Each structure stands twice: as structure tokens, then as C-alpha cells.
Amino acid sequence: MIAVGQRLGAQRRLRFARSWSGRIGLALTVSVVAVAAFGPLFAPHAPTALVGPAYAAPTGQFPLGTDELGRDVLSRVLDGGRSVIGYALLATALAYVVGAGIGLVAGYTRSLADPALMRLMDVLLAFPPFLLLLVLTTGFGSSPAVLVLGVMSIHVPGIARIIRAATIETRGRGYVEAAAARGESRRAILLREILPNITGTVVADAAPRLTVSILLVASLNFLGLGVQPPNADWALMISENRPGMTIQPWCVAVPALLIIGLTVGVNLLADAVARARGTSIDEELVRR
């Protein structure tokens, strides 16, 4: 069942590209990620350099005009995407590593570590997600590290629960018991026997989790609690230039459209993948 299931899974994963919403999602995601990844190579000015008057209208020299301090909006747009995408990806990936570790240990050990770990996860899960970020920021200050670790800890309990349940289901299987009988170490059993066989369940909700991470990172940056000025960041650009959007709408509109393109794109993609697998992304999205 396992090997066949994985092969069928691979075919199903390609099916999402056949729906229109899946294609639009893929196109949006790829183009926004491309702007963020390769943008800095094409930036005409340094993102933090003061190059002209404040809130200047678009000209040949500044295709998207200038911002509140007279910096080139195009250069900042091209430079400001890596923070949102990078931190969201990093936080989600770390959450999977930590959550998988906790879930595997809790699910496989039949000791007190299981209830102890899971009650801790319950407490974290009862914390309003955005509040957790704000409390951590108060205690540890505003920095990308706090941002990444905070977003990570919002995802960890949910992932740990799913992995624990899958581990408990798997630990009674013949090949796991055979490995234990061969005298393999617990570490080897967890990483070589159990983990490869539960990855399908685990990765299913990765895309909606990424959407939530992007929304959280962007929101925190908007509030000025993540990436700090003068660094360029799409969400931070929106809050910095909001007072001047009547004079120079581009410095707000372009980063806003890029963030929307990214979140809507990832979401459409996630929805298409989930529908191809016969599941739904809605449950995960509500938690933020």
C-alpha cells in the first residue's frame, strides 16, 4: 500500500495543473517569487539610497516614482520581496522540523514524555496566534529571528499532533516491529522506517501553512515589529508610504499588489493541490 500509494500520490500531484485556478495560482506564485528572487539584480539604484525629492511622480529616471524619503520605489520593490518570502519559508520549514521531532518522539515513546509534550502543545494551541507573536516581540524585541521563531511556534503544535497520530498508526506495522526486533536503534527506526512512510500525510497541509506564514510575516512587518527600517520590505513599504498615497499611489499600490499576488497565488495553488488529493485547505487557513 505504501509504495503504490506514493506513486499514485505523485500522479495526483500533477493533476492540479489541469485546473484553471491551479494554473493561475502557479503563474502568480512563480512570477512574484521571480521578482523577489532576481529583482535585486536589476535594481537601478541602491534600495536605501536617497536619490530624489520625496513622493516624486514616476519619470524615466524613477519608473515608479520615489517614496517618503526620496528613495527609488522600483529599486525598493525589487529588493523588498525576499524578506516576506524568505522568512515565511524558513519559519514553515523549521516548524516542520521541530513539529516532526516532537510528534515522532511523542508518538513512538510509550512513556510520560508523550502526555507531557502533547499537553505543552495544547497550551501553545490555545494561544491566539497573533497574540503569541506580539508577546514574544515585547519580551525579545523586534527582529527577524523573533519573527521566524514566533511564526514557527504557531505551526509546531498542529504539525506535532498530525505526526504523532500518524506515528502511532505506523508503529504497530510489521516492518517497524521487524526493525525493532533486529535491534535497530530508536533513532534509526524513527528516521528510516516511520518518517518516510508518513511524509504524505505531513506535506498535505504545507501550502496552506505557507500562506498563513506569509500573512503573519507581512502583517508583523506592516506593524513595524519585524523587518526594521531602512531595509526594504513590501509590507513595511505600505505602512511607511501610506500617509503619502494620495500624492504618490505607486509606492503603496505596487507592494500591495505583489503581496496579494503572492498570497492569492499560493492559496489557489494549495486549493488546487488539495482538491486533486480530495482534501480541503480551509481548516488550516482559519488559524492565524
Add this chain to the structure above:
Amino acid sequence: MSVGTTAVGWDAEPSGQHEPRAGTGAWRARHPLAVFVLRRVAVGLLLLFALSVLVFLGTQILPGDAAASILGRNATPRALAIMNRTLGLDKPLITRYGLWISGILHGDLGRSLVSGEPVSSIIGYRIVNTLILAGTASIIMIPLAVALGVLAGRKPGGAVDNVVSSGSLAMIAVPEFILGTLLIYLLAVQLHWLPAVSVVLSGGPLTNPKILVLPVLTLVIVGSAYIIRMVRAGIGEVMRSDYIEMARLNGVPERRIVLRHALRNALAPTVQVIALTLQWLVGGLFIVETVFAYPGIGAELVQAVIARDIPVVQSVALLTAAVYIGINILADVLIVLLVPKLRTAA
């Protein structure tokens, strides 16, 4: 039967497994619902206690900072030591937690490190403002979104469904701060229909309801998207079930099928969705209030976090956590009341 993803492991089953014993056991057997409610509340209080420890540790981990931020440039070592003693920061962590929590239980929330005012007078009227905003948004959002969700879920794959569900899928992904900013640009800056920021006069937000429109609109658009998608999925599942098929075969009119059979059976999941949305609202308010400079508790919390005004952050955080847990308990109890099967099992 606990609310969706925020379910708490040890309260998942109603208290049915307990064999009725003599004395208290007999009481338990006769009042299963009361036992269930009491257990949920007890677990909720335990969680709140755990969260209060987390809030305290999270905000107090760097104790030197509070004194330094009050003193600013006058932070000589001597002044720092005195200020630490005045604030009680020289005592061990556990004593400070005890003092803090007993103060809160006695109604003393401490004083703001920034303005020196008592926290209770800072957040008191702001709680009212926030309740007005959240209440207005909920009253509009819940019926509207449930209706749209039912409309879309009735005929999955139909024209209405396609428009409603792809629209809500897109809106769910738009960050609140961007939607709010775009609405300000469109309706306040360009069309001059509404004020861009919420200036609340002394009489409270209801004396000038115009200022509520944009924040409420932002909350309603994003919040509805959640409810629509979940209700649509719930109704769609019910519509495919055997008893609906049976009712159809018996010639029951479609409208009656939706209203009498489908809606009724989708009621419990709908309550869960509404609870989850209200919990989302708790977090969404932080951002939406900040975008519109609405003088509520959410914007105050964000300001306090930026200024590292620890007493204000702690009080608002604890209050928010209590509301969050309370919504969860209410939804669980309501679901047990609504679904007769669970009531007898309890």
C-alpha cells in the same frame, strides 16, 4: 466534539465514560451536561493559568529593559537599580509572577510604564470601543456569510458556487492591512465617502457611526470568506448524504430539503465555524484597529508592544487569551446542546 483545530486533547470526549458511582456518581449520571460544562470550564481555567505563565515569561524575560526604557538617557547604574526596586524588578521571577497575578485577581492591573496611568483606566473605554466594532462586524458578517455559504453549497459546481467559492478563496488570502489600506484609498481618499481614520469623539464611536463603516467592512469581507468556505463544505457534504437522497426520492421540494434537513444537520459544524471566525476576529482586530487608528484595545496593544509597555501588554494579552478560551468553551457547550446525539452520550 471540541472546536476544530483548537481542540484540546484531554477534553475531547464528553464525560460519558465514567461509571456512575454512589453519591457524586449518581449526581454525575443525572446531570451529564452540567458535568461536561464544569469539566470544560475547569480545563479552560487551567489553560488560562498556563497562558498567564507564558505571557509573564514572554514579556519579562529581559527584566533590565523596562527600567532602561523608562529612564532613557538618565539610565545611570544607580538610577537603574533604584528604578528596578521601585518597579519590583529586583525580586525573583516567581515572586513577581505571584504579585502580578494577585494584583489582577484584585482588580489592580498595574500602571503603564509610558504614561504612568493605571492600566485599567487606559483599557476600560477601549474595551467598549472594541466590543462595538467586533459586535457590529459579527452581526453583519455571520448571517450574510452563512446565507452565501448555503447558497454556494446547495449546488456544488454550479454558477453561484463558482463565483462565491473562488471569490472567498481569493479574499481569504488578502491580508487585512492591505484590504483596509485599499478601502481607505478607494472610499475615503478618492471618493470622499467616508473618513480615512477613526476619530472617536467623547461620546464614543456610536455618536459618529460613519467611522465604523470602513473597519467593519474590512472585517466583514475577510471574516465572511472563512465562514462561507466552511459552511459551503459542510452543506455540500450533507447534501450528498443518504437521507437527503431519500428525501429527494420521496419528492420533498428542494427548498424544504435545504432548510429543514440540510441546514439542521450542518448546524453543529456551523457553530464551530462561527467560533473559529470569532477567534480570528480577536487577532484581526489588532491589525484592523491599527490600520484605521481606531481607539480600541487591539490598536492599544500594538502601541504598547512597540513602546514595550509591559503592564499594558500583559493585561491585554491575558484578557485576549481569556476571551479566546471562553469562545471555545461556549462553542463546545452550544454544540452539545444542539446535537441530541451528543447530549445523550454525555
